[in-house]
Amino acid sequence: xxxxxxxxxxxxxxxxxxxxxxxxVDKTVLFYTSIHPETASNFxxxxxxxxxxxxxxxxxxxxxxKARIQGLxxxxxxxxxxxxxxxxxxxxxxSLTDFERNEYIEKEVIGNGFVGLGExxxxxxxxxxxxxxxxxSANFGNLPLWIHAxxxxxxPDIKQISQFAKEFPSVPVIIGHxxxxxxxxxxxxxxxTPNLYLDISAYxxxxxxxxxxxxxxxKCIFGVDMPYGDLQLxxxxxxKLSNSNDVTKAVLGENIAVLLNL
Amino acid sequence: xxxxxxxxxxxxxxxxxxxxxxxxVDKTVLFYTSIHPETASNFxxxxxxxxxxxxxxxxxxxxxxKARIQGLxxxxxxxxxxxxxxxxxxxxxxSLTDFERNEYIEKEVIGNGFVGLGExxxxxxxxxxxxxxxxxSANFGNLPLWIHAxxxxxxPDIKQISQFAKEFPSVPVIIGHxxxxxxxxxxxxxxxTPNLYLDISAYxxxxxxxxxxxxxxxKCIFGVDMPYGDLQLxxxxxxKLSNSNDVTKAVLGENIAVLLNL
Numbered sequence: 001x002x003x004x005x006x007x008x009x010x011x012x013x014x015x016x017x018x019x020x021x022x023x024x025v026d027k028t029v030l031f032y033t034s035i036h037p038e039t040a041s042n043f044x045x046x047x048x049x050x051x052x053x054x055x056x057x058x059x060x061x062x063x064x065x066k067a068r069i070q071g072l073x074x075x076x077x078x079x080x081x082x083x084x085x086x087x088x089x090x091x092x093x094x095s096l097t098d099f100e101r102n103e104y105i106e107k108e109v110i111g112n113g114f115v116g117l118g119e120x121x122x123x124x125x126x127x128x129x130x131x132x133x134x135x136x137s138a139n140f141g142n143l144p145l146w147i148h149a150x151x152x153x154x155x156p157d158i159k160q161i162s163q164f165a166k167e168f169p170s171v172p173v174i175i176g177h178x179x180x181x182x183x184x185x186x187x188x189x190x191x192x193t194p195n196l197y198l199d200i201s202a203y204x205x206x207x208x209x210x211x212x213x214x215x216x217x218x219k220c221i222f223g224v225d226m227p228y229g230d231l232q233l234x235x236x237x238x239x240k241l242s243n244s245n246d247v248t249k250a251v252l253g254e255n256i257a258v259l260l261n262l
Numbered sequence: 263x264x265x266x267x268x269x270x271x272x273x274x275x276x277x278x279x280x281x282x283x284x285x286x287v288d289k290t291v292l293f294y295t296s297i298h299p300e301t302a303s304n305f306x307x308x309x310x311x312x313x314x315x316x317x318x319x320x321x322x323x324x325x326x327x328k329a330r331i332q333g334l335x336x337x338x339x340x341x342x343x344x345x346x347x348x349x350x351x352x353x354x355x356x357s358l359t360d361f362e363r364n365e366y367i368e369k370e371v372i373g374n375g376f377v378g379l380g381e382x383x384x385x386x387x388x389x390x391x392x393x394x395x396x397x398x399s400a401n402f403g404n405l406p407l408w409i410h411a412x413x414x415x416x417x418p419d420i421k422q423i424s425q426f427a428k429e430f431p432s433v434p435v436i437i438g439h440x441x442x443x444x445x446x447x448x449x450x451x452x453x454x455t456p457n458l459y460l461d462i463s464a465y466x467x468x469x470x471x472x473x474x475x476x477x478x479x480x481k482c483i484f485g486v487d488m489p490y491g492d493l494q495l496x497x498x499x500x501x502k503l504s505n506s507n508d509v510t511k512a513v514l515g516e517n518i519a520v521l522l523n524l
Contacts, residue, residue: 037469038469043473043477046473047446050446050470051446054446150443150466151413151442151443152443177466180413181412181413181414184309184312184313184316202466202467203466204412204439204464204465204466205464205487205490205491206490206491206492206495207299207300207489207490207491207492208312208490211305211308215305225467227469228467228468228469228470229467229468229469230468230469230499230502230503232502233468233495233498233499233502236495236498237492237495240492240494240495241492
């Protein structure tokens with residue numbers, strides 16, 4: 001089974017399914033988004049969407065409630081339309097009390113059949129705000145957490161994620177985008193921490209990708225990060241760079257299937 | 263003509279030529295390196311080389327003279343062996359006086375038939391040290407400069423590069439790796455500055471790559487950054503993402519051919 005372990009809702013949803021069909025991808029773990037650069041028709045519109053993305057990734061919390069509700073609706077609608085193809089991770093507002101968060105997870109995550117939490121995009125220096133999320137995950141049967149770890153996160157941020165992972169050893173944590181420029185140190189942290197995993201989307205060096213998937217074949221999870229990555233090109237890269245068919249199969253689906261009990 | 267506008271010396275050189283032949287690449291603009299992760303046989307060795315790379319990219323100048331001389335010899339040897347396939351850019355030690363630099367360029371760059379200067383890898387905040395290099399370039403017939411602009415460079419660093427480009431409008435400047443996480447603002451700087459160009463190696467989002475090559479088809483220069491990038495996968499990406507054959511041809515060779523009078 002081939003699984004894209006990380007992509008966002010892309011519009012129209014039918015086009016996303018068509019691309020999955022064409023590439024032979026069985027399932028996609030689908031994440032919320034309020035940004036749709038894939039629907040922009042000119043550079044100015046793309047720029048506007050990407051500027052909003054940048055603000056989001058930098059941890060801007062001024063996202064309008066309306067945009068958030070719309071994004072969540074799109075995610076739920078996509079999964080309802082294609083329940084055998086999409087699996088949901090639940091996005092959580094950052095400003096909730098413990099009580100509100102647990103109520104939110106019960107209703108919006110568990111209630112919708114979602115199987116994990118994320119993507120968490122935080123500014124550098126704010127990883128400690130994830131501690132209550134680790135606690136909530138443990139409360140709800142250890143929902144895997146998915147944390148963006150490319151720019152603007154730094155090595156100290158990623159180290160703090162690994163410390164939380166050690167403190168909550170039952171909570172699986174997927175470090176997004178290989179840890180970005182800090183991939184070398186991130187690999188060591190993932191090696192020594194059983195519940196840490198690596199999402200391989202947004203690789204900027206195929207040499208690095210090759211090293212990592214073959215060094216940590218059971219810890220790497222294929223992800224495309226659509227609309228930012230290309231499904232077929234990402235598949236081609238893993239297939240070309242894997243040293244064996246076992247590595248390819250583990251990275252392209254088996255690892256996330258085990259993690260999510262698929 | 264298909265030209266890889268940016269790769270480093272890879273050992274053995276014959277293997278590099280073989281990969282170029284297989285992918286149908288006519289020429290490669292070849293850059294110096296003292297680091298050879300492609301020859302490492304296990305993860306520990308790769309790690310050692312990548313750690314050294316990281317120090318180099320961060321502007322560490324403690325590189326031993328021996329390693330530097332060896333790297334320069336490898337570059338000259340590769341070009342001598344395959345003069346119709348490799349074109350050299352000259353690396354310049356950072357600590358030279360104006361007089362020494364001009365002497366060095368005359369002997370080691372012009373004297374070896376090299377056609378540009380770089381790759382310049384500087385720590386963030388040190389772009390002003392490139393000003394004398396711009397002057398030297400102008401003195402020697404406007405040798406194109408190639409500047410690493412991924413992490414650790416920041417937007418203010420890239421802005422300073424564009425200011426120098428405006429101050430020296432006859433000096434072509436290639437901004438490496440699309441400006442990294444600052445690609446959106448970098449595109450605007452490249453648009454408004456005629457002598458600024460974008461190297462497209464180390465893209466971390468094919469969506470971003472698609473936007474940029476189609477928005478600035480005459481300013482983008484194909485680069486693989488071997489050994490860090492994969493030649494065939496990089497070619498596949500440009501071909502898939504170009505909106506027209508004209509864009510493909512411009513990015514994959516015509517632009518750099520014009521710039522270097524090939």
